[in-house]
Amino acid sequence: MYQYDNFDKQAVRERAADFRDQVERRIAGKLSEDEFKPLRLQNGLYLQLHAYMLRVAIPYGLLSAKQMRKLAHIARTYDKDYGHFTTRQNIQYNWIKLVDAPDILDELASVEMHAIQTSGNCIRNISSAQFAGVAADEVEDPRPWCELIRQWSTFHPEFAFLPRKFKIAVNASPADRVGVKLHDIGITITRNAAGERRFEVYAGGGQGRTPMIGKLMRDDIEAHHLLSYLEAILRVYNRYGRRDNKYKARIKILVHETGEDKFREEVDAEWRKIEGGPVDADIAEFGRIADYFTAPAYDTEAQVDAHKARAAMDPAFAAWVRHNTLAHKVPGYKAVTISLKPHDGIAGDATSDQMDAVADLSENFGFGEIRVTHAQNLVLPDVRDADLPALYDALFAQGLGTANQGLLTDMIVCPGLDYCALANARSIPVSQKIAKRFDDMDRLQDIGEVKLKISGCINACGHHHAGHIGILGVDRKGTENYQILLGGSAEEDTSLAKILGRGFDEDGTVDAIETIIDVYKAQRQDGENFLATYRRIGAEPFKEAVYGG
Template identity: 55%
Template structure:
């Protein structure tokens, strides 16, 4: 966990007071909705279909149990008893009244939670690997660098009014769990031949109307220079990014139109002017941030405790353990992924009661720490292996011991037309129906790793472009239709999915997913061949034939 200092607390409290005054003036009519819009967006407040939506940042996905309990309090006191975890390591509340928003914001500020820059044309929440600091083989904890970037970009006067929103993600592991290649800037922590810590820097990733996979702009930037290099990228974008066309305003369009070589040259020229200035990080600054992260006092524990050997005789526990428990860098410990994808429920939602219970579980079994992943699941990062049976029972008691992580029912979905004023079609009911179709865990395990991503509009908040199966809602003659892509992925081998054919009506989407899965089971070369590998080997044609043969 990171310990916020007095500067952070003062900044957050001042922001609450400022927003309280803005809301007061809006409610009195002193501010029109147009005048209020920019002010509320920079505090994470959207106007959705039915009410204001409040988006709260969870920097690099790390929460304390105290903070999770406070989120539960906000859900219970100001909303309708639940919150929605997003693909950006945020949480959203969909029903908060505008008059009560400052009070909710103040309650969150007491435990170090804020919503600055979770919307608007500025730097959004800096995201990272939900297993950061505990993953085996990691270069080092990437959250140290994410925190440096968070402090650097929060309320930065030069970058508070960019051409469009801007997102940074960081990973330090060989396997990319932070989806860095679909971000405006992706940073991969590494060491060069001299053993120095630095970053491969990628730019120009993003989904939405014009999806792109990020390209490497510089293979290695020393850690001391990362702030100045990021600033150089932002300055070039701020200067040349389109402000006359919202659809061409993202950095991905600028990189595409200039070409990566020209863009890199512009950044290099800018960087050479500032790299040795005030943004150069010395070891003392880096170590100061590092020292503010507190890690558990791990015990010396056996690799296979007796409690785990005994619990292995319980088939239900073993199914959960094999699916939801992952290796930890410290012997005797494990990482537990908590699926927020129960059968028939909206993906990513957690009730206030579940959040309170998870906070209790984290206190008892995970040193009071919880993580949020971009797949809309949670993780307990420090669980003793001997405690796994007890954790499983505790999760089962609140309906969250669901052994479907990375399986077909572990669906990523945006809120869609049920909530969002931008959406063309519903996402949640589609996800609910697919989870019902694949509720049998034996069937899901037979299928293996398969990610289904659903977006209710072209803005791609559900990351449908990089789903193994991607589903995009579109509107045709006032009816909901859905385009289907296959073969996408968001990891270190990130690729955009390929459209398989014409859009299908709402009532047929789950049938199409079943057809695609059945085709995969018949076409895969061996049981271990993943869906995306089968698609890569054969292309989309065999799946297209199966889906449209009788349509």
């Protein structure tokens, strides 16, 4: 993975020192909370319902064992012994004291981490596929490109005060594992007919209160023009994006109101002025970055299917292998998803001990590398088949062995009203009630793949628009109420879920989900998953079952 050089180290140290100075001025009363707010937001520090929340950047979801141990240490020392992994592949600490925040940034800087641009109206952490570099289907490893974009966007002097936040995701497989069309900019790295590298750039996608699917801007961007093309989009957005209404300020509204074709022309006009100019990093810099992402020393003798003997006699282990491991590009290896969705837990949360355990396991069964997924799970990318039984046992002992990756209880859940100052309803309790109702592995496996996503308000941090089943918490006359949506997808077949009908209270929501699953089971054909059945039969049968004829 990428290693900081002296420039990178200096950059995060400077930021940490700057923030220490700002916090001292705040505590000394030289800065009001209003004046301090923009400064703390540039460092990922939010004031939530009960305390400060610190969001730490995990660039494209990639962590070393050493970094994971530091995250555990921070949780243990400065928070309540746990952290929350987010849909942007970051980690949040929910109970931070302001006076500790500068020390935490210093701790992070010591392991090449920071909280820069994890909040505020700027270019946020670049997200990417959790299986980057190991998936058999990718055309190349997207992470060096993510790192190139990370550096370009860090402290970008022109784009620190955009109309609204700006999220970029990079994918490099035919299978979309990042939600390319649901980001402000989504990038797919491809090969053209001649086998040359090209970047497909989508703009104007997003969720929130006005969900929109991103539009293809160009499919022919060459490597040495990538940064100038991104800069052109950002400049047009910075100049013309709406600033009169924060709910209409994302680039999706600009693209929509300008019109896809006209917006593309405006970007092209700007791009022609800067393409090939100073912003287009020389390819030598890309080579320098790419050298950090060379393949580790895989065991060429790794025995394929060495876990099969255990699987034959242990159905629970077999189910875990089936659901939580992915074919690796190297024979005899698997990429393993560690579920952070135990049926009695909180989606995305991990304790300090669990983080330390995962760090150890990443070294014992891999090359000391860990990924955070947008579905709020963790990944060990390089596990030998022969090591899967020992890894499973170790995870199980830590409460990390739930075999539900991609199944109904592998829910994306926002923090909701238990933590968040923006939320209208709690997300966690309803997710826990659903997990309890479906707490039966045989039943879950029979139901198969369902992406259930829960947001506690219209801002859609829980991605309810993109769920096969989405749940949106609203406040209805002072009581929590949940609307159910069906038919969304954040993958290559991107679609937006549609509201089924009137909402329910918490228990009513759990009942309705069960009814919806029953309809699917009765109607499914030939191994269809939930989404395929929904797309074939439409919403009506579900409506009838949930609301009566």
